[in-house]
Amino acid sequence: MVCLNVDLIAKSHAHLKNRRSMSLSQYLKKVTHLNFSNKNIEDIGDISICRNLTVLYLYDNRLTQICNLDFACSLTHLYMQNNNIKRIERFSCLQRLAKLYLGGNNISVVEGLEQLTELRELHLEGQRLLPGEKLLFMPSSLLAESLNVLNISNNNIDEIQDLAVLKRLKQLFAANNQLQDLEDVFSQWQELCRMDLSGNPVCHKPKYWDTVITVCRRLEELDGKEISEFSRQFLKNWKASREVKKKSERKD
Structure with a gap:
């Protein structure tokens, strides 16, 4: 079994060869x-001596759990996509974490993020779910005050009402899910500027494009296509004229 520990770092890290004046401990x-991406790593051992660690790459390995990172209070970026992780856990000490990449694992419930008050980006795309299963969200783990970017593409999700609390969301990637309707939640994301819903049934709804642009007033890109200011203004005027017409019909 390959374990990420001090010995592995000493054997693998090329920088050590050019640091003769510095001991391993100092380094x-x-x-x-x-x-340590793509190294067949199955476990994380004791690397607590790396107390100034800020960025850790562990993607494309064989990890089944997140462990022994309690020491990493300075960690800001953690890349653990494409492993075999089943649960989001043991993150309470990583309170400076700003970007977390967990795509391509076996996670079915988004949980254990309550203490990550500085998390800006959360990437959970393409979980290897069981047939009929969908990615679920624990309400207590939704970081309403901090999260700006959320990637939940390819997770069999059929509704996102629970995500309405993400008031500071700027980018949402939810392609290739099972979203059927344009939910009220879109109107609550006042800072949303980029969204991808391609590959969802909702994209085939009449006037899908027009409706989303009208509701999400700051949206600059939808499903990979730029929204021109001319299109936005045209739809805004069209909606205003329809409202005037409706009011006139009521009076008559």
Whole structure:
């Protein structure tokens, strides 16, 4: 079994060869970035000596759980996509984490993020779910005050009403799910500027494009296509004229 530990870092890290004046212990205490992607790693051992670690790359490995990272209170970026992780856990000490990549794992419930008050980006695309299963969200783990970017594409999701609390959301990637309707939640994301819903049934609704642009007033890109200011203004005027017409018909 390959384990990420001090010995593995010492054997694998090329920087050590050019640091003859610095001991291994000194180096590990100062290192800020570690890249151990695609190394067949199955477990994380004791690397607590790396107390200044800020960026850790562990994608494309064989990890089944998140463990032994309690020491990493300076960690801001964690890349753990394409492993075999089943649960989001043991994150309470990573309170400076700003970007978390967990796509391509076996996660079925989004939980355990309550303490990550500085998290800006959360990537959960393409979980390997069981047939008929969909990605679920624990309300207590939805970071309403911090999250700006959320990627939940390819997760068999059929409704996103629980995500309405994400008031600061700027980018939503939810392609290739099972969303059927344009929910009221879109109107509550006042800062949303980029959204991808391609591959969902909702995209085939009449006037889908027009409706989304009208509701999401700051949207600059939808399903990979730029929204021109001319299109936005045209739809705004069209909606205003329809409202005037409706009021006139009521009076008559």
